[in-house]
Amino acid sequence: MNLTIYGPIALLFLLLFSQPLTAKKYYKHVDENGITHYSDKPPADTEEFESWQVRPEDSEYKVKVINRGTKESPIFYAVNRYHGPVELMMEVTQRKNIVIEPEWPKSYVIPANSELLLATVKPKQKYMSWSFQYNVGSTLGDPYTVHDSNHTYKLPFVGNKHYFISQAFDGDFSHFGDQNQYALDIAMPEGSDILAARAGVVMDIAEDFYDGGVDAKKIQRGNYIRILHNDGSMAIYAHLQLESVVVARGQRIEKQQKIAQSGNTGYTSGPHLHFAVQVNTGLKLKSVPFLLQHKSGAIKTPEIGPI
Structure with a gap:
């Protein structure tokens, strides 16, 4: 600036x-060919549609x-x-x-x-x-943060569910650049419950985006929750479903507490949860490697495959 x-x-x-944004209303309807359409205007050729008021960020x-x-x-x-x-x-x-x-x-x-x-x-x-x-x-974030590399993160979803890590650390589809190098993509159906992998304070939320795709314009149009941890690191839970967040900015949450539902918003090729732990390294966000506790109780670096 x-x-x-x-x-x-x-x-x-x-x-x-x-200047503040004015509130908007969005509309969803399915045409005779079964194709779902989204718009900020009501469809002209049918009265069968869903609508919702968006709370602007x-x-x-x-x-x-x-x-x-x-x-x-x-x-x-x-x-x-x-x-x-x-x-x-x-x-x-x-x-x-x-x-x-x-x-x-x-x-x-x-x-x-x-x-x-x-x-x-x-x-x-x-x-x-x-x-x-x-x-x-x-x-x-605080540039003097030192991430606790020995901390064990819990699964960010309900433990009896079976999902798949489609992209792990250094993923070649989109996990390049400092902010995403050590991120996970966990494929799961839209509407799956997302749990906090670690306790902390809800630092920021975006939940008003409703679609996704691989168009570069959608990179900044995904729903997310950012949670600040006690050591100053921050977890990002991204591509969340429209208006599915069930926690509030500033709220203290516990590990394994439900925070939202998974979705397919922003830059995405399919429904999944994007999860990363980040620190400020001096006017620059950088993801850091972390340990994940699997269902078996094993604590290890996450890899591509069933989880």
């Missing part, structure tokens, strides 16, 4: 705000930088509305006649649901024009 701030002579001052940045001072003497604060810490980087890209205290670039760790003073800005020469441009970067 790149912002430019001007002094009073330029008569312009920009603040970080975003909060459209404001969950981490934002705001000025609590004046145009002449800005005082910048970070506001974190996530139920977990966020790392923030402030960096000046252009400047004219200004003093920033403390000087940027500088990184900050903003605790969950809190505000933090970032810096004050003032002109070096009081009666001369001033301006500056800055970038804001942020990443979920």
Whole structure:
């Protein structure tokens, strides 16, 4: 995010705000050929359809930088509305006649649901024009986190079910890149109960997407739950079914507690659960290897095959 701030002579001052989305309604119907259609408008040729009101996700940045001072003497604060810490980087890209205290670039760790003073800005020469441009970067999690590599994760589904790990660590279909290198894809029917593999706090939720596919446009359109663990690592449960989440942001949950139902939303070639454990390694999310306890009680690194 790149912002430019001007002094009073330029008569312009920009603040970080975003406009709220309005609620939407979606419609589903099956045509005479048995093909299911989804739309944000009711079908014109039939009255037999399903509809539901979508609760739009909060459209404001969950981490934002705001000025609590004046145009002449800005005082910048970070506001974190996530139920977990966020790392923030402030960096000046252009400047004219200004003093920033403390000087940027500088990184900050903003605790969950809190505000933090970032810096004050003032002109070096009081009666001369001033301006500056800055970038804001942020990443979920505390960059000082050390994942407990000896922790054993439980199966993220009901133990008497039989599913299949279709992609394991370093999967060649989509498990490339730091965030997904050590992820699992567990094939299962839509609507299967998803359980927490480890206790923690619900940091974030998305549950308003209703379809999936291998179109790149769908990469950011999958439903998920992000859970923050006691050691600062975070589990991501993705491709969940529309509006199936049964926990709330900020809720403390226990291991093996039901949290949602599996689905087929986002970038996906078929119904499955995508599960990964991630840490912030310094303005960068990275997945980490983990141990999984199987039905037999054996504790091992997960591999492709029945589970």
